[in-house]
Amino acid sequence: MSRRLAREIAFKTLFQYDIGKNEVEPTISQLIEENGLEGAGVEFSRQLVLGTLKNLEAIDKALAGYLQKWELGRLAAVDRNVLRLAAFEILYREDIPAAVTINEALELSKAFHSEEAAKFLNGVLDKLARHHEGKEVE
Incomplete structure (x- = not known):
């Protein structure tokens, strides 16, 4: 199973849902078929998309706390x-x-935006992870 491909499909589905207001099921099904994802990868990708959307309000609230001088x-x-x-x-x-x-x-x-964006995301996600794990965050 390629979890990287499953994540990429989940990301593309969330992106299309966010930007184009595309329906989730036909979007993810088409991406899975186009990319040849099979077996456990399909289930993992679907779990990522549905879990993210189910918890979107809480996720956005959590992220907002780590976006210094930015709004999501x-x-x-x-x-x-x-x-x-x-x-x-x-x-x-x-x-x-x-x-x-x-x-x-x-x-x-890096694949879909830029190296600079990746540096910014790294800082946000590192703080979120350390806080979630109970480690001190400055």
């Missing part, structure tokens, strides 16, 4: 949706180490 709605759509996806994993998927989640989020950001 004013971020680039790529950044906003990468953050949401990663925050879902950090806050709700204890089976995935935060370091793995952050690394995967940075790879998505």
Whole structure:
């Protein structure tokens, strides 16, 4: 199973839902088919999308606390949706180490936005993860 591909499909689905108000099911199904994702990867991708959307209000509230001088709605759509996806994993998927989640989020950001954006997201996600793990955050 390619979790990286599953995450990419989940990100693209969330992005299309956010920007184009596309319906989730036909969007994710089409992306899964186009990318040849199979088996456990399909289930993982769906869990990421549905979990993120189910907890979107709490995720956005949690992220807002770490966006210094920024509002989530004013971020680039790529950044906003990468953050949401990663925050879902950090806050709700204890089976995935935060370091793995952050690394995967940075790879998505680099692929779909920029190296500079990835640096910004790294800072936000690192603070969120450390706070969630009970480590002191400055």
